[in-house]
Amino acid sequence: MRGVSRFADWLAQTPLSTAIQVNEWVIPTIQSIHIVAIGVVLGSVLMVTLRILGLAARDQTLAETNARFGPWLTGALIVLLVTGILMIVGEPARELLALSFWMKMVLVAFAVAVRPRAPALAFVTLLVWLCIVVLGRLIAYDHVWGSWSAALKG
């Protein structure tokens, strides 16, 4: 992880990073936009999951339901990517040296890759999105992982 640590140090000295660091309102504002976008993702994923489980939109096909929520999901994911990158640039060590962050990225890779059709996978995918939210919040409390988190900071 020494390479990651050095990268974080370098990133923290870039002009964009220092600009974010000196303006104290920037990080909370980016975080707030990030949370609003998570709302759009969770709402969309919940509705598609309910459709697959037969608990909503039974008058709509799955394709129609995906057509309704897909663009919102994609748009929100783009907002999450941009605000997420800005948070990394603004606080590189806090994000890149957190075990919670890397576990979150693994789950994000899974969640954006699957297009569930079967109820079981749809339900699992919804749970994975909820875990992503939890891990995102745990970045601020990475010490909860004890020595596993400390090992990352080496």
Add this chain to the structure above:
Amino acid sequence: MDIAALLAWLEASPLAASIRNTIVAFPLVESGHVIGITLVFGTILVIDLRLLGLAWTRRPFSLIADEVLRWTWIAFAIAAVTGALMFITNAAAYYNNWYFRAKMLLLVLAGLNMVFFEITDRRSVLTWDRQKSAPPAGRLVAAASLAIWIGVIFLGRWVAYAPAATGPPPGEEVDFEKLEELLK
């Protein structure tokens, strides 16, 4: 019992103490709170976009409301319970935090907005249920709802960044000097 005594009593309660003293408790309660509020916003968005005539306009409003609002209420209950648990861990600091107060005010406005909808367009829903959008009052309620809930999310995040005068953000900072004083 005055408010200061009530806040002190909440903070001193065994439940508040156990959340403060368990390392993962506060972060997990906070995570539950984020899940609650994001699901409230994400599901309300489905309703508001339908009222505004921007999405799912071919489905009757009442059908969408039946399917979605129960989840909004479940999510709101999660947010309210986890929010109350966070509040009692550091009741006085939250009570004196202006972002927190403004957020509570917005929640009252969200309730009034909902009541306004119930006594206006919701009553005549059968006359516009299959139309592309709600009448003007319903569209106004929807726009206000989006603004209010986005405001709630922003203020909620800013509670943790309140000026030092209102105390450190709960759970993210421990005042060791004060702690030592208390342990003496």
